[in-house]
Amino acid sequence: xxxxxxxxxxxxxxxxxxxxxxxxxxxxxxxxxxxxxxxxxxxxxxxxxxxxxxxxxxxxxxxxxxxxxxxxxxxxxxxxxxxxxxxxxxxxxxxxxxxxxxxxxxxxxxxxxxxxxxxxxxxxxxxxxxxxxxxxxxxxxxxxxxxxxxxxxxxxxxxxxxxxxxxxxxxxxxxxxxxxxxxxxxxxxxxxxxxxxxxxxxxxxxxxxxxxxxxxxxxxxxxxxxxxxxxxxxxxxxxxxxxxxxxxxxxxxxxxxxxxxxxxxxxxxxxxxxxxxxxxxxxxxxxxxxxxxxxxxxxxxxxxxxxxxxxxxxx
Amino acid sequence: xxxxxxxxxxxxxxxxxxxxxxxxxxxxxxxxxxxxxxxxxxxxxxxxxxxxxxxxxxxxxxxxxxxxxxxxxxxxxxxxxxxxxxxxxxxxxxxxxxxxxxxxxxxxxxxxxxxxxxxxxxxxxxxxxxxxxxxxxxxxxxxxxxxxxxxxxxxxxxxxxxxxxxxxxxxxxxxxxxxxxxxxxxxxxxxxxxxxxxxxxxxxxxxxxxxxxxxxxxxxxxxxxxxxxxxxxxxxxxxxxxxxxxxxxxxxxxxxxxxxxxxxxxxxxxxxxxxxxxxxxxxxxxxxxxxxxxxxxxxxxxxxxxxxxxxxxxxxxxxxxxxxxxxxxxxxxxxxxxxxxxxxxxxxxxxxxxxxxxxxxxxxxxxxxxxxxxxxxxxxxxxxxxxxxxxxxxxxxxxxxxxxxxxxxxxxxxxxxxxxxxxxxxxxxxxxxxxxxxxxxxxxxxxxxxxxxxxxxxxxxxxxxxxxxxxxxxxxxxxxxxxxxxxxxxxxxxxxxxxxxxxxxxxxxxxxxxxxxxxxxxxxxxxxxxxxxxxxxxxxxxxxxxxxxxxxxxxxxxxxxxxxxxxxxxxx
Numbered sequence: 078x079x080x081x082x083x084x085x086x087x088x089x090x091x092x093x094x095x096x097x098x099x100x101x102x103x104x105x106x107x108x109x110x111x112x113x114x115x116x117x118x119x120x121x122x123x124x125x126x127x128x129x130x131x132x133x134x135x136x137x138x139x140x141x142x143x144x145x146x147x148x149x150x151x152x153x154x155x156x157x158x159x160x161x162x163x164x165x166x167x168x169x170x171x172x173x174x175x176x177x178x179x180x181x182x183x184x185x186x187x188x189x190x191x192x193x194x195x196x197x198x199x200x201x202x203x204x205x206x207x208x209x210x211x212x213x214x215x216x217x218x219x220x221x222x223x224x225x226x227x228x229x230x231x232x233x234x235x236x237x238x239x240x241x242x243x244x245x246x247x248x249x250x251x252x253x254x255x256x257x258x259x260x261x262x263x264x265x266x267x268x269x270x271x272x273x274x275x276x277x278x279x280x281x282x283x284x285x286x287x288x289x290x291x292x293x294x295x296x297x298x299x300x301x302x303x304x305x306x307x308x309x310x311x312x313x314x315x316x317x318x319x320x321x322x323x324x325x326x327x328x329x330x331x332x333x334x335x336x337x338x339x340x341x342x343x344x345x346x347x348x349x350x351x352x353x354x355x356x357x358x359x360x361x362x363x364x365x366x367x368x369x370x371x372x373x374x375x376x377x378x379x380x381x382x383x384x385x386x387x388x389x390x391x392x
Numbered sequence: 393x394x395x396x397x398x399x400x401x402x403x404x405x406x407x408x409x410x411x412x413x414x415x416x417x418x419x420x421x422x423x424x425x426x427x428x429x430x431x432x433x434x435x436x437x438x439x440x441x442x443x444x445x446x447x448x449x450x451x452x453x454x455x456x457x458x459x460x461x462x463x464x465x466x467x468x469x470x471x472x473x474x475x476x477x478x479x480x481x482x483x484x485x486x487x488x489x490x491x492x493x494x495x496x497x498x499x500x501x502x503x504x505x506x507x508x509x510x511x512x513x514x515x516x517x518x519x520x521x522x523x524x525x526x527x528x529x530x531x532x533x534x535x536x537x538x539x540x541x542x543x544x545x546x547x548x549x550x551x552x553x554x555x556x557x558x559x560x561x562x563x564x565x566x567x568x569x570x571x572x573x574x575x576x577x578x579x580x581x582x583x584x585x586x587x588x589x590x591x592x593x594x595x596x597x598x599x600x601x602x603x604x605x606x607x608x609x610x611x612x613x614x615x616x617x618x619x620x621x622x623x624x625x626x627x628x629x630x631x632x633x634x635x636x637x638x639x640x641x642x643x644x645x646x647x648x649x650x651x652x653x654x655x656x657x658x659x660x661x662x663x664x665x666x667x668x669x670x671x672x673x674x675x676x677x678x679x680x681x682x683x684x685x686x687x688x689x690x691x692x693x694x695x696x697x698x699x700x701x702x703x704x705x706x707x708x709x710x711x712x713x714x715x716x717x718x719x720x721x722x723x724x725x726x727x728x729x730x731x732x733x734x735x736x737x738x739x740x741x742x743x744x745x746x747x748x749x750x751x752x753x754x755x756x757x758x759x760x761x762x763x764x765x766x767x768x769x770x771x772x773x774x775x776x777x778x779x780x781x782x783x784x785x786x787x788x789x790x791x792x793x794x795x796x797x798x799x800x801x802x803x804x805x806x807x808x809x810x811x812x813x814x815x816x817x818x819x820x821x822x823x824x825x826x827x828x829x830x831x832x833x834x835x836x837x838x839x840x841x842x843x844x845x846x847x848x849x850x851x852x853x854x855x856x857x858x859x860x861x862x863x864x865x866x867x868x869x870x871x872x873x874x875x876x877x878x879x880x881x882x883x884x885x886x887x888x889x890x891x892x893x894x895x896x897x898x899x900x901x902x903x904x905x906x907x908x909x910x911x912x913x914x915x916x917x918x919x920x921x922x923x924x925x926x927x928x929x930x931x932x933x934x935x936x937x938x939x940x941x942x943x944x945x946x947x948x949x950x951x952x953x954x955x956x957x958x959x960x961x962x963x964x
Contacts (some may be wrong), residue, residue: 202463289504295459296499297519297571298491311509386509387555 081389085379089372096368097149100361101142149365155358157351164362167347174244175343177255178335179328182263186270187321193271194278194317195305198286209275216272221331225265225338232261242340262339266331270324277320281313288312314385322378326371407432408578408611409456409495414470416451416635419463425451427635428470433579438605438612440622440643442658443632444863445834449615452632453581455480456613457497458487475578492519496572500584502564506556512564513552516540516571523575539570542607543600561728562593569600576608583615590727590890591934598625598936617863619662620893620937623647631655648945661864662942663871663893665935667916671900675718678754679851679884680739680772685712685748685758687734707908708734712748714903714913716852719878721885723899723916725892725931731908732888736854739886740774741765753851770800773845777857779837783829789815789840790825796848807847814843817880818873835866839873846877856888871898892935896920904928 112128113120120128129135133144148155154164197209233241239261245254285291286309294308333345344363351359383389409432416426426448433439441449454460456472456479472479474495482490491497499505507515513536520532527535533552540548543566556564565585572580582601586594602625605612616622622629622643629646631638631654639651650656690705709731716722724732738745741757750758757768773796776782783792793814794807802810812822818839829837838858845853855874859867875898878885889895895902895916902919904912904927912925923929932938941948 289499289501290507292459293499293505293568293571294507296457296491296497298488298493298522299518300488300522303522308507308510312507388508388557 081383082380085376089376092372093369096372097146097365098142100364101145103361103364104357105138105141154362154365157356157359159354159356159359164358167359168344168362168366171342171344171347173246173248174341175332175336175345177247178259178262178266178341178343179325179332181256181259182266182328182331183270183321183325185263186267186274186324189267190271190274191278191310191317194275195282195310197275197279198282199301199305201283201286206279209279213272213276216268219268221265221269221334222338224268225262225335228261228265229338242338244339244341244343258339258341262335262341265338266328266335269331270321270328273324274317274320278313278317281316282309285309285313311385315382318378318381318385322374325374329367329370406434408435408437408475409433409613410471410473411452411456412471414452414455414472415468416448416455416460416465417468418465424468425465425635426455429632429635429637430470431630431637431640433611433613435578435611436605436609438602438614438625438627440626440629441613441615441632442617442619442622442629444617444658444865446634447632448635449632450583451635453497453583453613453615456579456581457491457495458482458484459497489523492572492577493523493575494577495579495581496575496577497581497583498565498568498572498585500587502561502568502585502588505568506564508556510556511552512554512556512559512567513540516567516574519571519574535574536570539574540567542573542604543567543570545570560593561589562597565589565593565597566600569597569604573604573608573610576610578611579613580605580610581613581615584617585614586621587616587618591892591931591936592727594621594936595934601625618936619659619864619942620935620940623937623940623942631658647940647942650945657865659942659945661868662937663868663891663897664941664943665893665896665920665932665938667896667899667920670915670917671720673717673720675882677718678715679718679752680716680886681749681751681754682712682714682735682739683749683751685735685738685750686710686746687731687738687743688746709738709905709908712910714901714910716884716886716901718851718884719882720900721878721887721898723887723889723895723902724905725889725895725902726905727890727931729907730905732890732905733856734908735905736774736856736886736888740772740854741769742774770796770848771850772852772854773848773850775838775841775845775853775855775858778861779834779841780829780861782841783837783844785829788826788828789832792829792840793825793844793847796844800848811843811847814846815840817846817877818843833866834862835870838862838866838870842870842873842877846881846883850883852884852886854886854888857890858887859894860889860891867894874898892920892931904931 112125112134133141136144152165154168156163157167160167193209197206200206229241232239240258243258245258247255282305290312291304291309294304299308329345332343333349335341336343336345337349344366347359348363350356351363411432412430414426414429415424417423418425429448429452431439431441441452443449451460451465455467456474458479460466467480470480474490477490479487479490506512510518513533516536516539517532520527520535524532537548537552540551545551545563545566551559551563551567556567559567568585580601585601586597589597598621601612604610614621614625626643628640628642630640631646631652633654638654639646641651646655647659650659687708688705688710689708712735714722724735726732734743737743739750741750741760745758748758749756752768752771755768757765760768783789787795790808790811793811794802794804797807797810798804808825812825815822815824820836820839820843824832824840829840832840841858842853858874859870862870871894874885877883885898887895887898899916901914902912902916903910904919904923904925906927912919912923912928919928920932923932939947
């Protein structure tokens with residue numbers, strides 16, 4: 078088990094190095110002079126020189142890379158060209174809304190989708206199954222922002238139960254206020270994952286329910302609930318975890334839209350702003366952080382396979 | 393059923409299981425799967441339910457357990473009572489309560505019948521959790537450990553905490569038996585419980601079931617297609633065919649005086665353990681030769697070397713030598729893990745041997761690269777075990793048959809014409825060319841697989857358990873076909889099997905393998921007729937029904953080898 082974890086963790090290191098290299102080259106290989114891109118169209122030659130100096134662009138490429146990654150390892154992601162604040166400070170301010178929203182959405186998706194998928198598989202071919210499948214097609218095909226606006230129309234404007242937009246941090250205003258603001262964005266964000274996870278749960282459960290050991294469980298006199306949740310669901314778990322993991326990774330795109338619709342000051346908004354203003358250090362920092370999150374999530378998923386399945390553990 | 397038998401059982405309440413005119417139909421077409429099945433089992437009795445695939449024997453047992461696949465099969469008539477309780481009228485909750493406590497079932501595939509994500513001890517304990525609510529955790533554990541001991545597992549504390557994948561097939565089947573019998577049910581249904589096991593393991597499991605049955609007074613409904621097993625364990629036998637009971641008789645009567653033609657046919661199809669007379673050698677040309685062939689698994693990866701992981705190499709096959717001449721059949725026999733399939737795959741170059749040579753028509757192909765190997769590939773062709781998976785379901789039979797020849801440059805037309813001849817050779821109509829695999833039965837598919845192999849005009853056929861998945865009567869036909877083809881075309885056959893009866897009927901020479909090495913190699917008559925090696929003897933002794941000459945409807949006057957000879961010489 079320990080060796081398995083260690084191997085998986087070490088395997089993540091080269092991935093991060095490649096990501097870092099890519100991010101580094103992103104600025105260096107974009108067409109034209111990075112200093113010119115950063116300085117904008119109206120810059121004077123002196124300004125350009127100064128930018129080259131501060132970015133170290135007059136050094137050889139490999140030295141630049143080593144200096145830059147050395148800074149990264151010390152936690153220095155550079156300074157924003159627009160706000161002149163350290164990139165780490167900017168991201169730290171925006172981290173909580175995004176992470177708390179993503180976690181809430183994922184929790185919501187899993188809690189709703191897994192039972193839906195299990196029941197659909199159990200009642201395979203029935204009305205419930207068809208309803209679940211149709212809903213999931215709907216969940217896939219309706220654009221995220223449309224769902225967001227419909228939710229706002231119903232729950233915030235017509236019923237007046239929830240705020241139209243804005244955000245409250247758990248760290249400042251407590252869980253209640255957070256949920257009040259986050260529940261609609263989380264519902265919007267989770268629609269597609271509910272669809273995805275429910276479908277995968279159903280498919281995976283259908284496979285497992287045809288297995289011999291499920292018949293054994295029935296032959297032992299186990300109740301339906303026990304067969305479904307104790308024997309089948311865990312065996313169906315690996316593909317479901319897989320989707321949850323990929324879902325998390327894909328969620329960042331959803332977060333960008335959601336944060337715009339609900340005016341939430343999170344990383345998604347920061348990303349959009351940074352791209353629009355070509356704030357390269359911020360873009361680089363965001364890419365590094367999100368890809369780092371991808372890698373960590375995948376690592377966590379890989380390790381949870383091993384927790385789930387002893388056969389993987391002992392390999 | 394005759395009057396006497398009825399008389400014996402007519403104290404119907406005394407029977408443990410009583411099935412009357414049971415009918416099951418397939419939904420939604422309404423096709424009748426069981427057409428009025430009747431039999432009963434007395435306390436402590438073993439009733440064998442015998443029949444070929446599709447006879448309805450498994451459906452009968454699943455009906456009793458209430459485990460018919462929902463929506464596709466439903467009971468449409470008749471009755472099934474367990475100690476006077478009607479099983480067909482019982483609701484789901486009542487059925488759940490009856491399962492495991494008064495009737496229990498074990499299945500064919502021990503490898504898949506256990507939940508891979510639960511420790512086996514917990515899986516047995518679950519039965520107690522569900523049916524004996526009053527037992528405390530410590531008591532439950534104690535009961536499970538006792539049961540593990542009863543099914544004669546070693547080191548029960550360790551087994552209790554093991555995962556299924558850490559146990560062998562035989563051990564898993566013991567776990568299943570422990571699970572089935574822990575509540576001392578009155579009825580044990582065993583659906584081909586030993587079919588997937590090696591003969592020696594099979595013998596142990598059968599013995600175990602017998603012992604536990606006597607100890608607990610359990611009645612056993614034993615489903616099998618293997619007449620050898622029937623001869624060894626049955627008190628009475630119920631023969632089924634096409635969803636009907638053909639005849640029910642006490643075992644001796646059935647084996648000596650079968651009443652129906654179908655039972656006679658089943659019995660005569662059982663291959664004899666006594667090797668057939670050796671055939672004359674007509675051609676001395678060696679077509680396939682293995683020289684000190686070796687396959688080693690478990691080279692350490694770079695990472696494993698880096699962390700200093702101890703080398704765990706397995707010799708799947710070592711020092712294999714044999715020579716196969718034109719028109720002869722060499723059998724490789726052994727239990728699972730003996731390396732017989734490894735040898736077949738090395739010879740085919742489907743896996744790379746780690747040392748030694750393979751000569752096809754005198755040319756060593758062991759070290760050849762892909763391109764250099766190509767002209768030799770067609771010289772040696774394979775027939776696989778499972779005809780349901782070895783043919784591409786999306787290709788018509790004709791396309792499957794001509795694929796090989798066309799790859800080797802034949803024109804489509806000539807290949808198709810040849811394919812038509814081959815189909816006739818294997819006993820199928822020429823119009824089968826345009827049909828698809830799902831339109832054929834298992835036996836027909838295996839004929840097609842043979843035709844496909846022959847389409848390449850090979851010098852050697854490698855048959856890996858080629859008749860193991862077939863019913864005995866079909867098995868006999870396919871073996872006859874192989875024999876016939878061999879005589880006509882002079883092809884040599886390397887026949888891999890675990891079934892000594894089959895080996896005795898088709899092989900000229902036999903090579904017995906155990907744990908990757910050859911323990912005995914020689915003419916079939918000698919190796920199977922008077923085996924010299926203790927392992928070969930133990931295999932022969934474990935062969936079920938070896939005292940019975942099925943085709944002659946009488947016991948063998950002299951069993952192929954007798955127990956005494958083994959006791960004397962079983963030392964090293």
